[in-house]
Amino acid sequence: MKQNNVLLASLMLIMSMSAFAKVDDLKQEVKIKAVSQTADIKNNQIIFFGPVEVTQGSIKIHADQLRAFSAEGENSKILVATGNPATYSQVLDDGRPASASAKEIRYDMASRTLTLKGKASLDQAGSQVTGNLIRYNIIQQKLIAESTGSGDDRVITIIQPESYQDDAKPDAPADKPVKKQDSK
Incomplete structure (x- = not known):
């Protein structure tokens, strides 16, 4: 039972990417650089x-x-980034990186839904979900990943052990021994 709880907690960590997004990011200006528009x-x-x-x-x-x-007919704004692949990256509040890539990254601002289509990948702190289609509702913190269902195409989830996630924190001392305090 404990192993199932660890697995569920790790999956929830992957899926809660936007819940931990830097609050200050959304208060910053949006700058778009392009060849033309x-x-x-x-x-x-x-x-x-x-x-x-x-x-x-x-x-x-x-x-x-x-x-x-x-x-x-709607007041909803939608952003669609396409590429081979299109990529998204962000530093989370805890300092760890989060990223996504797909042939199409679609963000519906009204429903707060991120949809990744075509060789989709979502990565947070070394844990990763890949598939042909990944839908993530930021408000509900629900993730749906799908494959094409043909051949060897499958949804793949890789969950790093807790020690990897602890080591990935930027404030974790690298290769420094922990000093024991004298108890006098």
């Missing part, structure tokens, strides 16, 4: 052609193309 004001859409680099605090997105638009 087009804006379709009537249809409320901007397309950036790349390479494209988006930064907001420690958040970084690299893509071949980035499309920002509102769904028809």
Whole structure:
């Protein structure tokens, strides 16, 4: 039973990536660098052609193309980064890196859902989930990973042991012996 609890805790750690995102990142300006861009004001859409680099605090997105638009008749904003692969990275509040990559990274701001399509990978503190499709609801902290179901294509989850995660913390002393205090 204890082993199941450790496995469940490790899976929850992977899935809670955005719950630990640096709060200050979302307060920073968004800067988009691209080779060119087009804006379709009537249809409320901007397309950036790349390479494209988006930064907001420690958040970084690299893509071949980035499309920002509102769904028809809705107030929802959607960002779609495409590439071979498109990548996302961020430093979490605890200082550890988190990253994602896929041929398409789609973020729906209204539903707070991140969808990774095509050779999708989500990595936090060395633990990783890969599949053809990964959907992550940030608010509900629910993750769904799927494969194509053909051939050897499968969803793969790699969970690092707790000692790896403790060693990955940036404030952990590297190769320093712990001194025992004299008890006088």
